[in-house]
């Protein structure tokens with residue numbers, strides 16, 4: 001399977017509609033199951049806009065997204081539903097991705113029902129359990145009845161990953177999915193993501209401004225600046241020999257990668273996993 005953004009541009013009208021913001025300019029990228037693709041760039045460079053286009057949440061102004069050569073814009077309704085199942089989102093929890101009034105079982109179960117992965121209560125619960133197990137929320141029973149506020153930050157992020165993975169996605173588009181987490185918790189969530197890649201062959205389009213994270217997990221890197229992809233390449237090549245001046249500046253400004261500290265920060269309400 002191949003997910004491609006081809007010459008994607010997106011403009012917004014800002015302010016009183018008088019100014020045009022070129023959020024994404026002529027961006028082309030590829031992602032495959034089993035690959036960890038990172039999009040890096042500073043705030044405002046257009047990463048989230050590109051992510052929303054890949055997720056079919058907003059349409060591009062020009063260019064398009066294709067799955068195995070079929071443009072989203074040419075898909076039938078049924079194909080589009082399939083697309084949205086194959087390409088899943090994991091966004092930042094502080095952005096309100098989890099409904100505070102829903103228990104974990106309902107949050108994960110409702111997408112399983114919606115996409116008819118399972119229908120009966122018993123089957124749905126079993127699928128929810130499987131998904132929680134896959135993201136390391138064990139034993140699942142301990143988490144099924146909890147509300148988001150009864151979970152730590154890392155656990156909430158794992159629930160978001162469980163909700164995505166319950167649909168057997170080919171690719172997960174993760175937008176700043178670990179950025180708000182402490183170093184040790186972040187390392188745990190990244191391990192879960194890497195594990196899903198190895199065990200299930202999930203691919204990632206991983207959007208972040210966090211270069212140490214990219215260095216740790218990415219296979220291939222796209223660098224964005226002012227809406228444009230200014231450089232791309234295998235991670236090793238990008239880190240060893242950045243060719244674009246912006247990438248050089250970005251790398252020079254990034255903190256040196258430290259090993260994850262062993263001191264674990266514990267949330268007051270829940271044990272971190």
Ligand SMILES: Nc1ncnc2c1ncn2[C@@H]1O[C@H](COP(=O)(O)OP(=O)(O)OP(=O)(O)O)[C@@H](O)[C@H]1O
Nearest residue numbers: 012013014021023042043044045046047048049050
């Ligand atoms: N709905 C919108 N209306 C108007 N302008 C927008 C809209 N969404 C994004 N923009 C603008 O597009 C540009 C790119 O924003 P985007 O959020 O994609 O960047 P980003 O790299 O993800 O930044 P961040 O890491 O801060 O989220 C910014 O100038 C932003 O203000």
